[in-house]
Amino acid sequence: MKNVKSANYWQIDHKIKQIYEKRGTIILPSSEAWGKFKWVKKYFPNKPKEGYFIWVKKQVDFPLFVCVSIGAKKIQQSLENLLIVEKNLRISLQGTCDSLKKNLCGTHKAQGKIVLKEESSLKYNHLHFWDKKDAVELNYEFILEKNSKLDYTYKNLFTPKKLKINTLLTLFEGASCDIKIVVNGIQTKAEIKDTLVLREKGTSGIVKLRLVGREKSSISAYSQILAAAQSKGHLDCRGLLVDKDSKISLTPQLICQNKNAQLTHEASIGKISEDELNYLRMRGLTQNEALKLILTGFLGVK
Amino acid sequence: MKMLLTLKKLYAVGNGKKILKGVDFQMRPNEVQALLGPNASGKSTLAQVILGNPKYRIIKGGVFFEGKEITKLSPEKRVKLGIALTWQTPPAIKGVKLSQLLKKISKIKFESKKLDLKPQFLERELNLEFSGGEKKLSELLQILSLNPKLVIFDEIDSGLDIKRLKEVAKIIKKELVVRGVSILLITHSGVILRFLKPKITNVMLDGKIICKEKDYQKVLRTIKKYGYEKCKKCKLLAD
Numbered sequence: 001m002k003n004v005k006s007a008n009y010w011q012i013d014h015k016i017k018q019i020y021e022k023r024g025t026i027i028l029p030s031s032e033a034w035g036k037f038k039w040v041k042k043y044f045p046n047k048p049k050e051g052y053f054i055w056v057k058k059q060v061d062f063p064l065f066v067c068v069s070i071g072a073k074k075i076q077q078s079l080e081n082l083l084i085v086e087k088n089l090r091i092s093l094q095g096t097c098d099s100l101k102k103n104l105c106g107t108h109k110a111q112g113k114i115v116l117k118e119e120s121s122l123k124y125n126h127l128h129f130w131d132k133k134d135a136v137e138l139n140y141e142f143i144l145e146k147n148s149k150l151d152y153t154y155k156n157l158f159t160p161k162k163l164k165i166n167t168l169l170t171l172f173e174g175a176s177c178d179i180k181i182v183v184n185g186i187q188t189k190a191e192i193k194d195t196l197v198l199r200e201k202g203t204s205g206i207v208k209l210r211l212v213g214r215e216k217s218s219i220s221a222y223s224q225i226l227a228a229a230q231s232k233g234h235l236d237c238r239g240l241l242v243d244k245d246s247k248i249s250l251t252p253q254l255i256c257q258n259k260n261a262q263l264t265h266e267a268s269i270g271k272i273s274e275d276e277l278n279y280l281r282m283r284g285l286t287q288n289e290a291l292k293l294i295l296t297g298f299l300g301v302k
Numbered sequence: 303m304k305m306l307l308t309l310k311k312l313y314a315v316g317n318g319k320k321i322l323k324g325v326d327f328q329m330r331p332n333e334v335q336a337l338l339g340p341n342a343s344g345k346s347t348l349a350q351v352i353l354g355n356p357k358y359r360i361i362k363g364g365v366f367f368e369g370k371e372i373t374k375l376s377p378e379k380r381v382k383l384g385i386a387l388t389w390q391t392p393p394a395i396k397g398v399k400l401s402q403l404l405k406k407i408s409k410i411k412f413e414s415k416k417l418d419l420k421p422q423f424l425e426r427e428l429n430l431e432f433s434g435g436e437k438k439l440s441e442l443l444q445i446l447s448l449n450p451k452l453v454i455f456d457e458i459d460s461g462l463d464i465k466r467l468k469e470v471a472k473i474i475k476k477e478l479v480v481r482g483v484s485i486l487l488i489t490h491s492g493v494i495l496r497f498l499k500p501k502i503t504n505v506m507l508d509g510k511i512i513c514k515e516k517d518y519q520k521v522l523r524t525i526k527k528y529g530y531e532k533c534k535k536c537k538l539l540a541d
Contacts, residue, residue, distance in 0.1 A: 274357065275393045282353045283407045283444060284381035293406065297397025297427070
């Protein structure tokens with residue numbers, strides 16, 4: 001982050017290491033924003049202890065960066081974040097949360113609200129890299145106002161011991177979203193819940209889940225779409241079990257409250273194909289290299 | 303001259319069934335041989351066993367490459383020694399691009415243009431929704447990038463029209479045969495033999511090689527006229 005000129009918010013443990021604002025953006029610790037802007041209280045009922053506030057007021061030609069890390073032992077982060085993207089803006093955000101060392105036994109809790117105002121769009125890449133002894137809990141709420149667009153990818157390629165993800169998306173007239181949640185579960189207990197609410201007419205959303213269970217992982221995912229108006233929604237949930245000691249449960253749910261809504265889903269859980277593994281080995285890759293390549297393809301990781 | 307590949311009294315099982323029932327086979331460096339046989343005679347299994355596919359278990363006999371026993375070697379180590387196989391039906395691997403795999407396995411840079419493959423083709427997911435012909439070309443491209451000493455082509459002539467087959471045979475000749483790479487052509491139809499003219503043609507029936515003949519045309523004529531059943535009674539029968 002040190003050398004990234006467009007870096008906007010960088011926190012290690014409880015300390016803010018850098019805030020780098022550029023014209024058109026306001027970036028503050030969320031506690032400071034709570035005192036400075038009255039309207040922020042609508043999103044934070046109580047004064048937040050830590051976390052970031054990003055208000056994108058004008059079009060910017062650089063991506064926004066957020067990085068929150070754990071660097072010391074037994075840190076317990078409890079972040080409250082808010083991102084507001086004003087009308088008609090096209091924004092890209094790269095968010096990374098990680099532990100900087102092994103065996104820090106950290107806890108990372110984050111509550112986030114992301115508001116896309118009318119006709120705005122956000123491409124948000126959210127990356128997590130944790131250690132086997134960490135615990136992570138995310139509660140994110142996305143509010144997509146009229147005709148806004150969200151392209152959100154959450155990737156957790158190095159999972160913590162415990163992982164809880166709760167994502168709620170509410171779409172208003174004409175808004176659309178493309179959501180991808182990727183979890184490479186290694187010795188983890190993960191609970192993933194996502195709810196997409198197609199509140200008003202003309203909304204559409206796709207939610208893709210790609211889950212891998214390895215080395216005694218237990219992953220349960222509950223994915224729901226609720227259509228309250230004429231809208232379109234699709235769930236695509238896939239799980240891949242790598243070994244016998246892991247388990248994955250997938251529960252897709254479609255709730256339709258409008259006769260003009262169209263909701264579909266597909267869900268599958270499978271194991272690694274022996275044929276694919278052997279094919280790659282017969283091209284010269286070791287068993288581990290072959291497995292890694294197959295998982296990379298499944299998770300959609302470059 | 304030292305043998306490149308030797309199979310000694312090879313017995314193998316797959317899915318609990320005896321498939322190979324005592325295969326004896328030898329191949330020299332810089333040699334083209336063919337292996338013909340009806341469906342389910344064990345041709346593809348033999349190819350997979352030579353490459354060490356763990357799906358099949360050798361219960362008796364051995365595989366030797368350049369004089370060294372490789373019966374217990376992993377597939378990847380056999381590939382490193384210089385053995386390559388094009389699959390008859392390669393599996394599709396979602397999310398993995400052909401270019402990604404080539405980057406990982408290539409020992410030499412082989413221009414895909416030589417196979418008339420467009421750059422977009424390399425960016426497609428491996429074998430996913432490939433046509434029969436595209437699968438064969440992808441297989442060929444991969445094994446050419448491996449710079450092998452021995453290539454086993456499993457039914458490379460199926461799924462290709464005659465014009466394409468002629469082109470593929472030309473490439474095999476130019477890029478492999480001329481450079482001294484040994485070729486074993488496994489074929490059901492035998493069409494490709496016309497272009498690559500094997501030195502020895504083997505016939506496999508019920509898990510055993512029952513015929514070795516220098517004149518491939520003679521074998522093709524016999525099979526065309528009488529079918530594979532005639533091979534059992536043929537005077538050209540192998541020992």
